[in-house]
Amino acid sequence: MTVIVTPKKAAAKEVAKDASMKKQKEMMAAHYDRLTNAPQTGEKVAATFVPGNLNELMLCFGLVNNLPEVNAIQNGLRRTSGAFVLEAEKIGHSEDVCTYVKSDIGMMAKGNLAPNGKKFPNPDVLLLSYTGCFTFMKWFELLREQYKCETIMLHTPYMGDGKITQNMIDYMVKQLKEEVIPTLERISGVKFDIDRLREHLRKSAKAEDDLVRVLQSAKAKPSPIDAYFGGIYYIGPIFGAFRGTDDAIEYYKFLRAEVEERLANGLGPVTPDGDMGKEKYRLVVEGPPNYTSFRQFWKMFYDEGAVVVASSYTKVGGVYDFGFRHDPDKPLETLAEYCLGVYTNRSLPMRIDMLANYINEYEADGLLINSIKSCNSFSAGQLLIMREVEKRTGKPAAFVESDLVDPRYFSAANIKNRLESYFQMIEQKRASARAAA
Amino acid sequence: MDASLMTSTTAGIVSRATELFEDLSFATARAWKAAEPGRKVVGYMPIYVPRELIHAAGMLPLGIVGGGDQLEVIHGDAYYQSYICRIPRSTIELGVSGRLDFVDGMLFPSICDVIRNLSGMWKMMFPNVYARYFDVPQNYRDDIGGNYYVNELSELRHDLGTLRGKPITDDELRHSIVVYNENRRLVRELYDFRAEKPWQAPAAEVYLVLRAGLVLPVEDHSAMLRDYIAAAKAEERPRRDNCRIVLTGAFCEQPPLNLIKSLELSGCYVVDDDLLLVTRWLIGEVATDGDPLRNLASAFLHQSESTAAKYEPDLKEKGQHLVRAVKRSGAEGVIFAAPSFCDPALLDRPMLQHVLKDAGIPFIAFKYAENSGQMQPIREQAGTFADSIKLWSGA
Numbered sequence: 001m002t003v004i005v006t007p008k009k010a011a012a013k014e015v016a017k018d019a020s021m022k023k024q025k026e027m028m029a030a031h032y033d034r035l036t037n038a039p040q041t042g043e044k045v046a047a048t049f050v051p052g053n054l055n056e057l058m059l060c061f062g063l064v065n066n067l068p069e070v071n072a073i074q075n076g077l078r079r080t081s082g083a084f085v086l087e088a089e090k091i092g093h094s095e096d097v098c099t100y101v102k103s104d105i106g107m108m109a110k111g112n113l114a115p116n117g118k119k120f121p122n123p124d125v126l127l128l129s130y131t132g133c134f135t136f137m138k139w140f141e142l143l144r145e146q147y148k149c150e151t152i153m154l155h156t157p158y159m160g161d162g163k164i165t166q167n168m169i170d171y172m173v174k175q176l177k178e179e180v181i182p183t184l185e186r187i188s189g190v191k192f193d194i195d196r197l198r199e200h201l202r203k204s205a206k207a208e209d210d211l212v213r214v215l216q217s218a219k220a221k222p223s224p225i226d227a228y229f230g231g232i233y234y235i236g237p238i239f240g241a242f243r244g245t246d247d248a249i250e251y252y253k254f255l256r257a258e259v260e261e262r263l264a265n266g267l268g269p270v271t272p273d274g275d276m277g278k279e280k281y282r283l284v285v286e287g288p289p290n291y292t293s294f295r296q297f298w299k300m301f302y303d304e305g306a307v308v309v310a311s312s313y314t315k316v317g318g319v320y321d322f323g324f325r326h327d328p329d330k331p332l333e334t335l336a337e338y339c340l341g342v343y344t345n346r347s348l349p350m351r352i353d354m355l356a357n358y359i360n361e362y363e364a365d366g367l368l369i370n371s372i373k374s375c376n377s378f379s380a381g382q383l384l385i386m387r388e389v390e391k392r393t394g395k396p397a398a399f400v401e402s403d404l405v406d407p408r409y410f411s412a413a414n415i416k417n418r419l420e421s422y423f424q425m426i427e428q429k430r431a432s433a434r435a436a437a
Numbered sequence: 438m439d440a441s442l443m444t445s446t447t448a449g450i451v452s453r454a455t456e457l458f459e460d461l462s463f464a465t466a467r468a469w470k471a472a473e474p475g476r477k478v479v480g481y482m483p484i485y486v487p488r489e490l491i492h493a494a495g496m497l498p499l500g501i502v503g504g505g506d507q508l509e510v511i512h513g514d515a516y517y518q519s520y521i522c523r524i525p526r527s528t529i530e531l532g533v534s535g536r537l538d539f540v541d542g543m544l545f546p547s548i549c550d551v552i553r554n555l556s557g558m559w560k561m562m563f564p565n566v567y568a569r570y571f572d573v574p575q576n577y578r579d580d581i582g583g584n585y586y587v588n589e590l591s592e593l594r595h596d597l598g599t600l601r602g603k604p605i606t607d608d609e610l611r612h613s614i615v616v617y618n619e620n621r622r623l624v625r626e627l628y629d630f631r632a633e634k635p636w637q638a639p640a641a642e643v644y645l646v647l648r649a650g651l652v653l654p655v656e657d658h659s660a661m662l663r664d665y666i667a668a669a670k671a672e673e674r675p676r677r678d679n680c681r682i683v684l685t686g687a688f689c690e691q692p693p694l695n696l697i698k699s700l701e702l703s704g705c706y707v708v709d710d711d712l713l714l715v716t717r718w719l720i721g722e723v724a725t726d727g728d729p730l731r732n733l734a735s736a737f738l739h740q741s742e743s744t745a746a747k748y749e750p751d752l753k754e755k756g757q758h759l760v761r762a763v764k765r766s767g768a769e770g771v772i773f774a775a776p777s778f779c780d781p782a783l784l785d786r787p788m789l790q791h792v793l794k795d796a797g798i799p800f801i802a803f804k805y806a807e808n809s810g811q812m813q814p815i816r817e818q819a820g821t822f823a824d825s826i827k828l829w830s831g832a
Contacts, residue, residue, distance in 0.1 A: 348557025
C-alpha cells in the first residue's frame with residue numbers, strides 16, 4: 001500500500017497591519033452587523049454604488065447602506081467570487097461582462113451571505129446614483145428584477161468636454177430635489193432636513209481634508225504609504241458607508257496621525273509582511289487592482305522595493321486632491337459636483353493630465369497600468385493613456401492585465417515577468433540619465 | 438445596368454446600396470462635400486444623434502458604424518486590448534488611415550463606456566476635428582431630463598453654427614425636422630411592409646437600403662426608400678417556408694452582411710430588428726410647430742425606441758418593447774445577436790430573456806464581431822431554431 005504523506009502545513013504567518021487597518025476592520029464588521037441585523041432592528045436598507053454615492057443624504061433618512069461593489073471585493077479577497085462568477089454564467093450571464101456584477105448575482109443565487117456569515121437583507125430601495133460607468137445602470141436593473149423593490153435613478157452626465165457646466169448641475173439638483181429626496185422621504189418615513197444634510201457634509205469635508213493629507217504624504221521620499229495597495233484600505237471608510245459620520249472623522253484623524261508619525265520617522269509603508277524595505281521605485285498606477293490575488297500582486301511590488309505613490313483607483317469614489325470638498329453652504333450642488341468629478345466620469349484627456357501630473361508631482365519613475373478585463377470604463381483607451389503619459393513625462397510606462405474578482409484572469413507568472421522587465425527598464429533609464437549627466 | 442433600372446428594380450437599388458456599403462473611403466460623401474465650397478460633414482456613431490441639427494446647418498450627417506469585415510485593422514488594434522469590442526478599433530483605423538480626413542466633426546453618443554472614452558481619444562488624436570460626446574438624459578420628465586436635453590441640444594446647435602460660421606435658425610431646424618420625419622415615415626413603411634411580406638423584402642436588402650441612409654443626404658435616401666418600397670411591392674418573389682424572427686442586440690457594432698443573409702438562408706425571416714436604430718429612433722412624427730429643440734427633446738423623452746443603453750424606469754415595462762415587436766411583426770421567436778464584449782447588449786440580455794420566457798416566446802442567442810467570418814455555426818443554430826419553431830411551436 002502506498003502511503004501519501006502530506007507535509008504538515010506551516011503555521012500561517014500573521015499579516016502585519018497598521019493600527020488604522022485594525023480600526024477599519026472593526027468599523028466594517030460593525031457595519032455588516034448593522035446591515036444584516038436590519039430585519040430585526042427595523043432599519044431600512046438602501047443599496048447604492050461607491051462612485052456617486054450620496055451617503056450624506058442617505059444618513060439624513062437613517063438608511064443603512066449596502067454597496068454591491070464592496071461585497072464583490074470582499075468576495076474577491078475571500079476567494080469566493082470565482083464560484084459566484086461561474087454561478088452567474090451558468091444562469092445566463094455572459095462571460096464578457098463585468099465580474100463585479102456576476103459575483104453579486106452569483107452570491108445572491110448562492111444564499112446572499114455577508115462576510116459575517118449572515119444573510120444580507122433585501123434592500124428597501126435601490127439608489128441608482130452612479131457615475132462614470134454604464135454597467136451600474138444595468139446592474140441595478142438586474143437587481144431590481146430580483147428584489148422587485150423601488151429604484152431611484154440619479155443620472156450624472158459625463159464630463160466629455162472636461163468641464164462641469166451649469167446645465168449639468170441644474171439637471172442633477174433638480175433630480176435630487178424632485179425625485180431622489182421625495183422618494184427617499186416616502187420610503188424611509190423621515191422628513192428631509194437640509195440642516196442635517198449640511199451637518200453631514202461638514203463632517204465629510206473634515207475627513208476629506210485628512211484623507212488628502214494622507215494620500216499626499218506619498219510625495220515624501222521615502223513614501224510613508226503605498227497609495228494603491230495600502231490606499232485601498234485608506235479609502236474604505238470614506239468611499240463606503242462612513243462619509244459624513246463622526247466615525248469617519250475619527251478614523252481619518254487617527255490614520256493621519258499614524259502616517260505623519262511614519263513620515264517623521266522616515267519610514268516606508270507597512271506591507272502584509274511588515275515594514276517595506278528600501279524604496280527603490282516610485283510608481284503611479286492606473287486602474288483597479290485584482291482582488292482575488294491581492295496580496296500576491298502587492299508582494300510582487302514590495303519584494304522589488306516598488307511603492308505606489310499615487311493611483312487613479314483611489315479617486316474612483318471621489319477626487320479630493322484638487323481642492324473639492326463637500327460644501328455645506330450649497331448642499332445639493334455639492335453632491336452634484338461630487339458625482340460629476342469622480343475619476344471615471346472624467347474625460348480621457350483629463351485622466352491623462354491627472355496621471356502625468358501625478359508622475360511629476362510625486363516624482364515617480366513611471367506609470368503602470370493594470371488593465372481590467374471586465375471594466376471598460378477604466379480600460380477602453382488605456383493604451384493611448386499609456387503612450388501619451390510616456391510622451392509627456394519622458395518616464396517609462398508598462399501594462400499588465402488582470403481582472404477585478406475573476407480568478408481565471410490573474411496570471412501571476414505573466415504579471416511578475418512584466419513587472420520585472422519594467423523595473424529593469426526603469427534602471428536602464430536611470431543609468432542613461434546618469435551617463436548623460 | 439440601364440440607368441432607369443437602377444431606381445426601378447430592387448436589384449438596381451440594392452446594387453447602388455451595396456456600392457455605398459462597400460465603399461470604405463466614403464466617396465459619395467466626399468463628392469457631396471466637394472460639390473460646393475464651404476460644405477461640411479459631421480460624423481456620428483451609434484445609437485442616436487439628432488441628425489436634424491447637422492442637416493439644419495447645411496452639413497451632411499455621416500453615420501460611422503465601424504469598418505465591417507472588409508477593413509483590415511492594422512493600427513486600431515494597437516489602441517485596444519483583446520477584450521474590447523471591435524467597433525472602436527475599426528473606427529480608429531478609419532481615422533488614422535485617412536479615410537475620415539474629410540470629416541469636420543464627430544459626435545459620440547451616450548451608449549457605453551467604450552464609445553464614451555473614444556470621444557476623448559478622438560479629441561487627442563484628431564485635435565483639429567470638432568469632437569463631442571453627445572449626452573442624453575436618463576430622466577424622462579420634461580421639466581428635468583427635458584430641460585437638460587434642450588440645453589445640450591442648444592450647445593450642439595451653437596457649436597454647429599460656429600462650425601459653419603452662421604447660427605442655425607429655428608426655421609432651418611423646422612425644415613430639417615420635416616425632412617427627417619418623412620425619412621422616418623418611409624423607414625417605418627419599409628419595416629411594416631417587410632413584416633407583412635418578408636419574402637418580398639429580404640433582410641439583407643432592407644439592411645443595405647437602410648445603411649445607405651448613413652452616407653447619403655437624407656433627401657436622396659428618402660428617394661431611395663420610396664423607390665425600393667415601390668419596386669419590392671411590384672416584384673413577385675418566391676415565398677419560403679421560413680419562420681419569422683425578431684433580431685435584437687445588434688444596435689451598435691454591426692453584424693457582417695453575411696450573417697444577416699445566413700439567418701434567412703437558414704430558415705429565419707427577419708421581420709423586425711434593432712439594426713441602425715438611428716434611422717427610426719424617434720417613433721412617430723416630431724412636431725414641427727413651436728420650439729424645434731423642445732420638440733426634438735419631447736420626441737426623445739416620450740417617443741423613442743427602447744434599447745439597452747436607455748434606463749427603463751418601470752420594472753413592468755422592462756423588455757416589453759421586445760414582446761410588442763414580436764406581436765406587431767407577427768414574429769414567432771427572437772434571436773439575440775450581440776457583439777462580443779458589448780456591455781449594454783450582454784448585460785440586458787438575461788432580463789429580456791426572462792421577459793420572453795414569461796411571454797412564451799422562444800429565443801436563441803449568439804455573439805458576433807463585425808468581422809466574423811465563420812457563419813456555419815450561426816447557420817446551424819438559426820436553422821435548428823427555425824426547425825424547432827416550425828415543428829413544435831404552437832403545435
